Amino acid sequence: MINRIRKGVSPVIATTIIISLTLIVGFATWSFVNSEASTASTAFGQSTASNVNYLRERFVITNVAFNYPSSGNVTVWFYNNGAVNTKIVEIYIGTSPTSMTKVPTGNFTTSLPTLVVGSSGYTTFTHRTNSGNTYYIKAIGQFGNVVLYYQKA
Amino acid sequence: MMKRYKEWSRRKKGVSGIIAATFLFAMIFTTGFAYFMFVQYNYQLQHQAAIERNQMDFEQSLEQFEVGGSVSNNKLYAQVNNTGPVAITIVHVFFINGTTGAFIKDEPINPGITINPGTKATIGNGINYASGDILIKVVSGRGKVVSGRYPLPPTIAEFASAVGPVLVEFVTFKWYSFNVTNLNGKTLPPESSWKSGWSVKAGLDGIIWRVTVINHDLKDIYLNKNSLLSLIAVSQTQPVAYYWYIVNVTESKIYSYKGLGTATDRSIKIPANPNDPAKGGDPITIYFASTKGPSDTISEKIPSGKEGIYSVFITLQGKWSDGTLYAQTLIPIIAIEVT
Numbered sequence: 001m002i003n004r005i006r007k008g009v010s011p012v013i014a015t016t017i018i019i020s021l022t023l024i025v026g027f028a029t030w031s032f033v034n035s036e037a038s039t040a041s042t043a044f045g046q047s048t049a050s051n052v053n054y055l056r057e058r059f060v061i062t063n064v065a066f067n068y069p070s071s072g073n074v075t076v077w078f079y080n081n082g083a084v085n086t087k088i089v090e091i092y093i094g095t096s097p098t099s100m101t102k103v104p105t106g107n108f109t110t111s112l113p114t115l116v117v118g119s120s121g122y123t124t125f126t127h128r129t130n131s132g133n134t135y136y137i138k139a140i141g142q143f144g145n146v147v148l149y150y151q152k153a
Numbered sequence: 154m155m156k157r158y159k160e161w162s163r164r165k166k167g168v169s170g171i172i173a174a175t176f177l178f179a180m181i182f183t184t185g186f187a188y189f190m191f192v193q194y195n196y197q198l199q200h201q202a203a204i205e206r207n208q209m210d211f212e213q214s215l216e217q218f219e220v221g222g223s224v225s226n227n228k229l230y231a232q233v234n235n236t237g238p239v240a241i242t243i244v245h246v247f248f249i250n251g252t253t254g255a256f257i258k259d260e261p262i263n264p265g266i267t268i269n270p271g272t273k274a275t276i277g278n279g280i281n282y283a284s285g286d287i288l289i290k291v292v293s294g295r296g297k298v299v300s301g302r303y304p305l306p307p308t309i310a311e312f313a314s315a316v317g318p319v320l321v322e323f324v325t326f327k328w329y330s331f332n333v334t335n336l337n338g339k340t341l342p343p344e345s346s347w348k349s350g351w352s353v354k355a356g357l358d359g360i361i362w363r364v365t366v367i368n369h370d371l372k373d374i375y376l377n378k379n380s381l382l383s384l385i386a387v388s389q390t391q392p393v394a395y396y397w398y399i400v401n402v403t404e405s406k407i408y409s410y411k412g413l414g415t416a417t418d419r420s421i422k423i424p425a426n427p428n429d430p431a432k433g434g435d436p437i438t439i440y441f442a443s444t445k446g447p448s449d450t451i452s453e454k455i456p457s458g459k460e461g462i463y464s465v466f467i468t469l470q471g472k473w474s475d476g477t478l479y480a481q482t483l484i485p486i487i488a489i490e491v492t
Contacts, residue, residue, distance in 0.1 A: 026176035048195035055202035065256030081296025
């Protein structure tokens with residue numbers, strides 16, 4: 001009887017091993033869950049921030065002047081009527097809302113504006129326009145809002 | 154010894170359970186609860202942002218204002234009249250050539266000018282102005298863009314008040330020849346048979362004329378039997394005039410008209426639109442086909458040999474709905490050529 005007991009580990013050691021294993025597995029599980037939760041939180045937070053910024057970003061194209069300030073130029077004015085500062089990242093122009101082309105970066109003679117809440121801004125780019133034609137202009141904001149405007153040249 | 158070992162063994166199971174419960178508790182109330190609170194907070198942020206955006210859209214939809222211009226010391230200023238229920242703030246003004254569309258000037262208004270409901274304000278430093286049509290565009294703080302013109306074209310109501318309450322629709326002036334003189338009971342021809350009023354052939358019998366009119370006054374008008382259409386020659390050596398009196402058309406058939414211009418004797422009514430006089434009342438088509446005089450249906454011809462250019466006058470007579478007398482010669486609506 002005594003011999004059989006001596007072949008195994010003592011109850012104290014066994015208990016220590018079990019507790020150690022429990023602690024290790026427990027910490028590992030907790031760390032894994034914590035890490036996953038942190039990753040998910042970060043992704044969700046970024047998604048939320050993106051959605052919130054999209055909802056708070058609002059701007060309008062207030063006017064377009066063709067051949068201004070000089071022939072072959074187009075000047076577009078914006079106004080930020082939203083709740084977050086933004087900037088215009090892309091502008092498209094064309095003679096119909098379904099066929100507009102992106103204005104190349106190199107065509108801007110005045111850079112795309114950053115719009116503080118409640119303020120106006122403008123940009124100028126070179127583009128050949130024909131008098132009498134109606135031009136559609138699409139502006140895309142930093143947070144994804146799209147504004148479409150049209151005016152006769 | 155065995156007994157003591159068994160007792161110790163039973164107690165040992167409780168320790169693991171407590172540790173496991175501690176970890177479970179820690180996971181739920183640190184990681185899980187924190188994650189739950191974070192998600193809730195973010196949903197609240199999104200919800201709040203959506204509410205704010207809807208609120209901004211709603212407030213913008215409440216803005217109503219009219220834009221015009223006012224000239225002082227040879228400078229043209231934007232003038233904004235707040236006709237809506239909420240105060241507005243003007244933040245930007247544009248001046249554009251109303252004829253060519255050429256950009257003239259823009260002026261950011263900083264700080265913005267607030268205009269309370271029911272009041273108007275002159276905005277900005279203006280532009281030098283001598284003459285010409287200017288398009289003025291104004292931007293509000295909520296992002297609404299409204300434009301107006303200077304000088305304003307005359308409105309229909311102003312035009313009507315200058316030339317008379319009843320205006321004609323030019324394109325509706327047409328004629329048709331029945332080739333018989335007595336038109337009593339004759340059915341009106343189909344629309345495609347009516348001919349443009351620009352020219353008419355001499356020698357055609359049984360001519361009936363028609364024109365559509367609109368009343369831009371606040372009161373209805375009832376026409377009497379003396380209303381007539383006259384052709385006055387402008388290219389004859391001797392004064393020549395021909396007349397066609399008003400006839401009654403009921404269910405597309407022509408009858409003599411004996412109306413006295415009152416609401417009670419079934420006189421032809423030109424209705425007003427008191428709610429929108431600029432738009433006017435419902436258009437009414439009136440017919441002229443009696444050359445013998447009022448209350449007849451004999452329609453004679455313009456004789457051969459009297460070809461030339463004629464001015465067309467329509468003289469309407471009758472009473473207003475309040476019983477006072479009404480008479481108006483519609484402006485020479487057209488000149489026709491008799492060939």
